Amino acid sequence: MTTRHPRLTVRPLQAEEWNTWYDSLLVAFGGTEEPPEERSLWRELTEVERSLAACEGERIVGSASALSFRVVVPGGAVLPAAGVTMVGVLPTHRRRGALTALMRRQLDDVHAAGEPLAVLTASEPPIYGRFGYGQGTRKVTVSMTRGRVRVHTPEQQGELVLRLADPAAELARCEELYARLATRRPGTLVRQPGWEKLPVLDAPGSRDGFSPLQSVVAEDPNTGELLGYARYAVKSDWNERGAAGVVRVRVVQAEQPWVYARLWEFLLDLDLTERVEAYNLPADDPLLHLVSDVRHLAPRLVDAMFVRLVDLPRALEARGWAQPVDAVLEVTDAFCPWNAGRWRLTAAPGKPASCVPTDDPADLALDVRELGSAYLGGTALSALAAAGLVRELRPGALESVSAAFRSGLEPWLPHGF
Structure with missing residues (x-):
């Protein structure tokens, strides 16, 4: 399967193209050569079968890769997550839809693979908010x-x-x-x-x-x-x-x-x-x-790490909760519309959580980006509401839902990728 834009094709990377693909990434990041030891390790860690090339004709002009990570979530569960990395577009091809095409194909692939989360570290944080990533950890x-x-x-x-x-x-x-x-x-x-x-x-x-x-x-x-x-x-x-x-x-x-x-x-x-x-x-x-x-x-x-809910109900059902919660969340998600809609979240400490579609009136309204920010427990929904990014639709709902999302320890990414 390929994703096509005018004069642009996004396709899976072939193993024999890795050096050319990686060279284009280095150019996208300023052209500084990496020491051979670093390049060799990144070649070893790259999952070629999960890597994408944006091409104009036969020429590689953009790149993105995903890594098969396992991330700890509140409560101690370990979830599969796509570690988004090696994302870059040549300076000659920016603002022409290449990055959007790469993100579109990648998130579709992550969803098809059944991974509930995607995570990344951002060279320029404002870029990824429009694709639904929220700042999930700080350092x-x-x-x-x-x-x-x-x-x-x-x-x-x-x-x-x-x-x-x-x-x-x-x-x-x-x-x-x-x-x-x-x-x-x-x-x-x-x-x-x-x-x-x-x-x-x-x-x-x-x-x-x-x-x-x-x-x-x-x-x-x-x-x-x-x-x-x-x-x-x-x-x-x-x-x-x-x-x-x-x-x-x-x-x-x-x-x-x-x-x-x-x-x-x-x-x-x-x-x-x-x-x-x-x-x-x-x-x-x-x-x-x-x-x-x-x-x-x-x-x-x-x-530090930005978090994207790819399978919203599965992600919310898998994590632990600091206190009981029964609330309807009205979620917008322009880039992954399967997450959009009203979801009834029912959870309590030490018990299985439930997150199912509902037509009941919403208690809070927010974008999937804000859910990503709050998901690991380091950013309070109440703080996002104070910034106008979360709306309380039922009086009193914000405080209880925000408290339920928090975790005992601040989330932390131990190293980049």
Whole structure:
């Protein structure tokens, strides 16, 4: 099957075209070459059978791909989701319908495959709202000056030792810890085979003056059990005051608060460094409460993953709910009209939810984009209503439905794709 526009064809990618297709994507993103290690990994992770090429004649002028992800949703369930990636159109072919054609074909394919969700990270967020994607997760970036911030360590519940380790050598153990933590927080990707390589990708050409990736593991000295780990790189620098190195933290993970705090203490006490930076922490990360003065973190909240409900009733029935809800949602969805209409949502904590079509009067009116924003529990429907994006049609409905959508932890995307 092909999707046709004047002079434009959207069709499945052929495996032998991958290099040409990927080259067009790099041009769409400015033409900067990637280090060979990165290109090789993305070739390995690309699902060619789920990749699309927009063509003018035989020439590839646009691209889009989908990845077979599994995403944690509120309540701990893990849902299949299409990870939308590698979307780009050559500068000569923008504003000619290529992107719309790619999104149309892709969402039709995702719906046919039975995936209830599509997710993406956006190079330009305004682009994807018109295709029904809402901002579903956020992340916090921090930059701390060493010596200005102290970490409060909760009461130690056991013994631990810190050991420097090769990130690749410790990968399997760290992935086991990641998997145990994954289902606790909505938005987290349950990594499929091959994706464990991405968090330790360390192409020399992408280091920007930083050291090779380093790792410190926290272990129980008696059993050798892995209690936590951190990955980071250091950039040496000097100024008139002396050493001014920078520590760039890629990830810190631990099951117990005191271990998590101890790892941050280590990172904030590396010799010959002046600043510690991290660019992807959950919006409610414990570090924000562990430090002596949060202002010295200079926290900044930015968008992360965008969520699109492809099969609305299935998506809503699969997640958990914070409190009982019985409400009729009137949903608009111009791009995927099978989601449009009135839906009666009936749910309660720990019980199966129901979402079925109805002719009953609506309690709330909203677009599927706003449902995507609220779906993982990080954005309150009441906040969207305050922005005029959700309308309350029955007095009192907004507060109860908004509370039901919330999750205990802020949703978080652990890495890009």
